[in-house]
Amino acid sequence: MTLIKKIKKDYFNSPLNSILTLLVIFLLTKVGIWFVNWAFINAVWVGDSAAVATKNGATWAFIVNKIRFFMFGFFPKDQIWRIIVAIVLIAMSMIPYFIKGIKYKIFIFAGHMLLWPLIIFIMLSGGGIFEKVSTNDWGGLTLTIILSLLGLLYSFPIGVVLALSRRSELPVIRGLSIAYIEFFRGIPLITILFMSSVVVPFFLPEGVAIDKIVRVVIGMTFFQSAYLAEVIRGGLQAIPKGQYEAAESLGFRFGLQSYLIILPQVFKITVSNIGGISISFIKDTTLVLIIGMFDLLGIVNPLASDSNWLGMEPEGLIFAGIVYWLICYSISRITDKAEDKLNTLPESGDKK
Amino acid sequence: MSENSIITINGLNKWYGDFHVLKDVDLRVEAGEKIVVCGPSGSGKSTLIRCINHLEKHQKGSINVLGNELNDDIKNISAIREEVGMCFQSFNLFPHLSILDNLTLAPIWVRKMSKKDAEKIAWKYLKRVNIAEHAHKFPAQLSGGQQQRAAIARSLCMQPKIMLFDEPTSALDPEMVNEVLDVMVSLAEEGMTMIVVTHEMGFARRVADHVIFMDEGKIVERQVPDKFFKNPENERTIEFLKQIHAIS
Ligand SMILES: Nc1ncnc2c1ncn2[C@@H]1O[C@H](COP(=O)(O)OP(=O)(O)OP(=O)(O)O)[C@@H](O)[C@H]1O
Numbered sequence A: 001m002t003l004i005k006k007i008k009k010d011y012f013n014s015p016l017n018s019i020l021t022l023l024v025i026f027l028l029t030k031v032g033i034w035f036v037n038w039a040f041i042n043a044v045w046v047g048d049s050a051a052v053a054t055k056n057g058a059t060w061a062f063i064v065n066k067i068r069f070f071m072f073g074f075f076p077k078d079q080i081w082r083i084i085v086a087i088v089l090i091a092m093s094m095i096p097y098f099i100k101g102i103k104y105k106i107f108i109f110a111g112h113m114l115l116w117p118l119i120i121f122i123m124l125s126g127g128g129i130f131e132k133v134s135t136n137d138w139g140g141l142t143l144t145i146i147l148s149l150l151g152l153l154y155s156f157p158i159g160v161v162l163a164l165s166r167r168s169e170l171p172v173i174r175g176l177s178i179a180y181i182e183f184f185r186g187i188p189l190i191t192i193l194f195m196s197s198v199v200v201p202f203f204l205p206e207g208v209a210i211d212k213i214v215r216v217v218i219g220m221t222f223f224q225s226a227y228l229a230e231v232i233r234g235g236l237q238a239i240p241k242g243q244y245e246a247a248e249s250l251g252f253r254f255g256l257q258s259y260l261i262i263l264p265q266v267f268k269i270t271v272s273n274i275g276g277i278s279i280s281f282i283k284d285t286t287l288v289l290i291i292g293m294f295d296l297l298g299i300v301n302p303l304a305s306d307s308n309w310l311g312m313e314p315e316g317l318i319f320a321g322i323v324y325w326l327i328c329y330s331i332s333r334i335t336d337k338a339e340d341k342l343n344t345l346p347e348s349g350d351k352k
Numbered sequence B: 001m002s003e004n005s006i007i008t009i010n011g012l013n014k015w016y017g018d019f020h021v022l023k024d025v026d027l028r029v030e031a032g033e034k035i036v037v038c039g040p041s042g043s044g045k046s047t048l049i050r051c052i053n054h055l056e057k058h059q060k061g062s063i064n065v066l067g068n069e070l071n072d073d074i075k076n077i078s079a080i081r082e083e084v085g086m087c088f089q090s091f092n093l094f095p096h097l098s099i100l101d102n103l104t105l106a107p108i109w110v111r112k113m114s115k116k117d118a119e120k121i122a123w124k125y126l127k128r129v130n131i132a133e134h135a136h137k138f139p140a141q142l143s144g145g146q147q148q149r150a151a152i153a154r155s156l157c158m159q160p161k162i163m164l165f166d167e168p169t170s171a172l173d174p175e176m177v178n179e180v181l182d183v184m185v186s187l188a189e190e191g192m193t194m195i196v197v198t199h200e201m202g203f204a205r206r207v208a209d210h211v212i213f214m215d216e217g218k219i220v221e222r223q224v225p226d227k228f229f230k231n232p233e234n235e236r237t238i239e240f241l242k243q244i245h246a247i248s
């Protein structure tokens, strides 16, 4: 009863609003029905070419057929196990984070900064051990994840250092940090990517070649670290002066004070912002398609140019969109969970 | 410099910008001595004791703590801070750590003690200040009085030779003041060298060897408590004591 009243009050409170409400309901139903028909009822799931397509249905057979390319780009089919192994190795390298009683977790992180690129280089590139696979053949979701993972891995510590430097009492350090942050926040990522792919090679001495992926990761790191620095600085500003004074009066110096007392509290405050900004960094990796890399989004076009599968862009784009959404949504859920966990105190003192 | 003095301050001057906060302050504290500092708001009490562990930097004069001359050398400053505990009006416990972890953090990381030894000391002081049953709680789960006692215990875990207190009870509800003062009294009875900024005149009477009265950045009067409360010499001291109804 009250629900009906509420609906009446909110949506049908004047003739014009009633008409608008009905119109919106009509359009939503229409579009909804059309979409369900297209995506499910008339959709085709199996087939070898665009010939199986129906007029009013999605041809998911395209995705089913090309799923390997969406996931692994143009990586040779018989070498794909190497990507899987790399993923497993990277996942395993995170186990120490969850072991209690490790005193210097920061060294694990530092270890990852060396280890992950090494794993990726050896397993994906070949590293002189396996058959060489050119980075031009890396693509799809694999490339998206590599760029996101490495970008965040490096921009995070650099962002922390920048944020701390920006609050330094030494004018030189503070000035350099401000210059860096404002410079990289002031130019669009796409400009940085162009610079790194076109301009940087031009200035490198002859005979020196830095792989495109490395240049892109470096460019993204510059950009992202500047943004992260600002998020972290916001957190630093929220820490009361008394925390620094208590730490100092116990004999802590800058390094340990930051690591043990200040930064843990900063992460607690900023975890949802960091999650949000990580999501936008991941979405930003799609820009690499402009410099000719085939990440999950960039690979839709070449795949839909297959003469067997002409005109499959909509299906490809929708699929890529769903995968991006799944990734970003999971991160958002994880940071929500992390935030809850960080902000609830244990019920009583009996545990542990 | 007297043989026994463990803090010697000579001709101390400090400015905040143009504002002259401390004016030619001289102070000598002997080992085991308890000094209570009082005075009107803004007279520089906090600034003075914060200079002793270099939370504030002085511009003129000298401060010698435990034989170390305070200068800008960060190593020297840290060395002094390890021996000088400090308690604040606002407790300043680390909110992201349990009480036990608050207590063991500095012993482990600054003193490089093993976790086991640090926890042993921590438990000893947790019992001393009567909050052992709250060891695994977080600061936000404790009352103000409990938090301040935890903060005192945290300082004691570094086994300091000197303890500085900056109005440790003035942020507390009245019914919690005594539980904190009791801890401080027992600490005093054990012979700790203490400099306490407080307006708890009962505490001063009971514990202090000397009471110092500060006004406008100067030490105006220094007396044994009996004389300080019965017949202070300085006009402004009398005025101040009247205001807080402590004159007898
Ligand atoms: N960081 C600062 N910058 C500028 N002025 C300051 C600063 N800290 C303190 N002051 C000023 O110095 C004077 C002395 O301050 P201090 O905190 O030492 O006083 P206090 O005697 O402890 O007073 P209270 O009883 O209110 O704590 C005050 O006038 C205060 O406004």
Ligand SMILES: [Mg+2]
Pocket: B045, B046, B047, B166, B167
């Ligand atoms: Mg004060």
